[in-house]
Amino acid sequence: MKELSERSGVPVPSxxxxxxxxxxxxxxxxxxxxxxxxxxxxxxxxxxRVLREIGDVPVARIAxxxxxxxxxxxxxxxxxxxxxxxxxxxxxxxQPSTTRGEVLGHLRAAGWDxxxxxxxxxxxxxxxxxxxxxxxxxxxxxxxxxxxxxxxxIASTELDSVDATGGRSATVQQIIVGTVVxxxxxxxxxxxxxEHHSHRRFASGDAG
Amino acid sequence: MKELSERSGVPVPSxxxxxxxxxxxxxxxxxxxxxxxxxxxxxxxxxxRVLREIGDVPVARIAxxxxxxxxxxxxxxxxxxxxxxxxxxxxxxxQPSTTRGEVLGHLRAAGWDxxxxxxxxxxxxxxxxxxxxxxxxxxxxxxxxxxxxxxxxIASTELDSVDATGGRSATVQQIIVGTVVxxxxxxxxxxxxxEHHSHRRFASGDAG
Numbered sequence: 001m002k003e004l005s006e007r008s009g010v011p012v013p014s015x016x017x018x019x020x021x022x023x024x025x026x027x028x029x030x031x032x033x034x035x036x037x038x039x040x041x042x043x044x045x046x047x048x049r050v051l052r053e054i055g056d057v058p059v060a061r062i063a064x065x066x067x068x069x070x071x072x073x074x075x076x077x078x079x080x081x082x083x084x085x086x087x088x089x090x091x092x093x094x095q096p097s098t099t100r101g102e103v104l105g106h107l108r109a110a111g112w113d114x115x116x117x118x119x120x121x122x123x124x125x126x127x128x129x130x131x132x133x134x135x136x137x138x139x140x141x142x143x144x145x146x147x148x149x150x151x152x153x154i155a156s157t158e159l160d161s162v163d164a165t166g167g168r169s170a171t172v173q174q175i176i177v178g179t180v181v182x183x184x185x186x187x188x189x190x191x192x193x194x195e196h197h198s199h200r201r202f203a204s205g206d207a208g
Numbered sequence: 209m210k211e212l213s214e215r216s217g218v219p220v221p222s223x224x225x226x227x228x229x230x231x232x233x234x235x236x237x238x239x240x241x242x243x244x245x246x247x248x249x250x251x252x253x254x255x256x257r258v259l260r261e262i263g264d265v266p267v268a269r270i271a272x273x274x275x276x277x278x279x280x281x282x283x284x285x286x287x288x289x290x291x292x293x294x295x296x297x298x299x300x301x302x303q304p305s306t307t308r309g310e311v312l313g314h315l316r317a318a319g320w321d322x323x324x325x326x327x328x329x330x331x332x333x334x335x336x337x338x339x340x341x342x343x344x345x346x347x348x349x350x351x352x353x354x355x356x357x358x359x360x361x362i363a364s365t366e367l368d369s370v371d372a373t374g375g376r377s378a379t380v381q382q383i384i385v386g387t388v389v390x391x392x393x394x395x396x397x398x399x400x401x402x403e404h405h406s407h408r409r410f411a412s413g414d415a416g
């Protein structure tokens with residue numbers, strides 16, 4: 001276990017905790033106090049570490065993702081939804097059901113093939129409600145159209161680069177990393193790009 | 209104050225709390241227990257409500273944004289950085305300084321005009337460190353290039369639509385709403401678009 005800790009960068013007490021919580025298979029017992037762990041344990045621990053450190057994902061939610069990965073009866077196309085559900089932000093409390101239906105209808109009319117249960121719909125509906133709080137009730141879901149177009153292209157490239165031939169576990173790991181790590185990167189890059197463009201625009205506005 | 213609460217949708221005890229914390233100017237006193245509030249109070253309260261409900265932004269951070277908005281000596285091009293700093297995720301603990309320098313250098317080489325202090329650089333560096341944990345040390349900052357290109361275009365359109373003629377307060381409100389609300393929308397839309405594309409790809413892959 002000491003070696004596993006060194007190779008994964010996860011402290012021994014955390015490994016013991018993950019074993020107890022079922023996030024990690026027990027190693028093959030080789031004695032009363034010894035067990036053999038393999039490369040899959042290292043890989044799993046690195047995934048958990050990334051989710052904990054970068055995504056700040058609670059252990060219970062990681063456990064839900066792990067269960068889904070290991071449930072071979074769950075079709076691959078449902079895994080992404082499960083990962084999103086487990087890794088996503090909590091949907092806001094209460095049911096903004098009218099707005100939710102509005103954004104779903106708007107995206108479906110644009111040809112998006114998405115389930116009614118997608119937790120991201122709650123987030124999008126809450127964002128539209130927020131804009132209406134600020135700008136009035138006339139704001140419609142088309143306010144998101146340019147973001148939807150950009151997101152559509154990004155996601156298409158992302159799914160193109162998922163290599164489904166590497167087996168279920170590798171595919172799932174790619175999807176989870178994509179969901180958590182590249183989401184953080186995209187948000188950070190948008191803020192940096194805003195800074196770049198605002199330097200250009202407001203600075204030249206002051207000068208002229 | 210009761211009317212202010214009704215118009216803004218913020219409960220009276222919260223309004224009193226925001227007054228104590230300096231998030232809101234006191235109204236014009238019209239008697240011992242009465243004060244007059246105007247449209248700016250309503251607007252400010254709606255902004256606070258959105259930040260609290262959608263962005264889950266702590267009151268202390270909202271106070272930092274409010275101070276920056278009201279500090280007329282702060283140039284407009286610095287306000288965005290201040291808002292990002294106050295509204296952004298906490299930078300990860302510890303200093304991933306080598307990686308941070310790498311991503312900054314990579315973006316500057318691509319022509320991005322960004323400050324060394326931008327908190328989003330910490331987020332981006334942490335994302336790169338996470339990818340290296342998973343995929344090995346050879347992953348370079350160019351792994352983010354397609355996201356950077358998309359973010360660059362999104363931010364350009366966003367800044368084009370900021371109407372700086374409406375006065376400092378209106379501009380700042382647009383920037384804050386853009387930072388918090390459209391960020392949530394973009395993240396949600398990317399997840400929904402991933403779901404759409406994964407339905408298409410994995411489902412057709414299964415079928416043949």
